[in-house]
Amino acid sequence: MSKVKDMNLAKEGALKIMWAEDHMPVLMNIKKRFEKEKPLKGLTLACCLHVTKETAVLMKTLKAGGANVYICGSNPLSTQDDVSAALAADGINVFAWRGVTNDEYYWCIDQVLDAKPNITMDDGGDLVTRIITKRPELLKNIVAGTEETTTGVIRFRAMEKDGVLKYPVIAINDAYTKHLFDNRYGTGQSTIDGILRATSVLICGKNFVVSGYGWCSRGIAMRAKGMGANVIVTEVDPLKALEAVMDGFYVMPLISAAEIGDIFVTATGCKDIVRKEHISKMKSGAILANSGHFDAEINKKDLDALTKSKKTIRPNVDEHTLKNGNKIYLLAEGRLVNLAAAEGHPSEVMDMSFANQALSAEYITKNKGKLAAKVYTVPEDIDMNVARLKLESMNVKIDSLTPEQKRYLTGWKEGT
DSSP states (O other): OOBOSOGGGHHHHHHHHHHHHHTOHHHHHHHHHHHHHOTTTTOEEEEEEOOSHHHHHHHHHHHHTTOEEEEEESSTTOOOHHHHHHHHHTTOEEEOOTTOOHHHHHHHHHHHHTTOOSEEEESSSHHHHHHHHHOGGGGGGOOEEEEOSHHHHHHHHHHHHHTOOOSOEEEGGGSHHHIIIIIIIIHHHHHHHHHHHHHOOOOTTOEEEEEOOSHHHHHHHHHHHHTTOEEEEEOSOHHHHHHHHHTTOEEOOHHHHTTTOSEEEEOSSOSOSBOHHHHTTSOTTEEEEEOSSSTTSBOHHHHHHHEEEEEEEETTEEEEEETTSOEEEEEGGGSBHHHHSSOOSOHHHHHHHHHHHHHHHHHHHHTTTTOOSSEEEOOHHHHHHHHHHHHHHTTOOOOOOOHHHHHHHHOOSOOO
């Protein structure tokens, strides 16, 4: 049971998935074990994730582990229609197509939830929020869930604080093998990829403004600098701002950066980062892009209020001619530029993130009834195992501690 855009795209999607499988050795290693052990046998998993070729490898891994898998997209523009068709052809229950309306988005979520899941996999928190606010009758079936991204973890910690989180959620994003690599290297490369696919502009020599300096933003800043941009960071956190300065970036308020920036990218997890007071100061030709999970970081109502005329000038590029005559270019409707205008993170980095997802689902089944209704970090042994498997796949060997070194590191008597 699925609803996708066009099943005729399945063959093309299958080829993309094969490419991802060839570049995700850790997850494929887990899949082989899951096929033998069936740790998820009899369980129903409801997933609200970006439907990409990498996500497809995770879905096939969960299915190999014995799970009955349902998936919908976690963003209106991030679904790869050929991949969703290929998954449907492979027996995965898919409700996802690119360009869903808001009503269609939640219809797809409800189709996934109608399966009465035992485990949820969320990316941004919309799936779990839907359960708690609209579908509480499903709670009795749910053992626990996982959350892929920073934005969702923030939401679930707020739910926990308010006492409304009704079941355990493992914060995949907080695993070292997720945020140190996926957020930094994945977002950094894929954001630049999305901007280039949408605009084909020269990055070198541009004033490139990055709002935020969390792991995603620092990855973007790093990659923009590597391509020759003059990188400016805007922040509200004094420690992160100081770190950005020490990393060699210009740091200033966005209102100041607005006057000199050529390309603006938000990745803060907050709302209304770019507002009318910033847009009105931007020079003609400025490019606006967002890599945060939701399209709330660039205030599109403010942009529209300042706009005299608007047209789509290239795929994923809307030209706004302002009332003052300046032209501002909004990429991918203000949604995640790396997924809406490109293919998302490289398979190699998603290999670790989705390995954490698969192993955390297994952990949930082994610890049914033992976890409280709160947000948990990924167990350290899972995190370290993913790192070891990744190193092995890269043919990288490391040292190990001697027994004496282990005693030294766990003792306190030896000193000067």
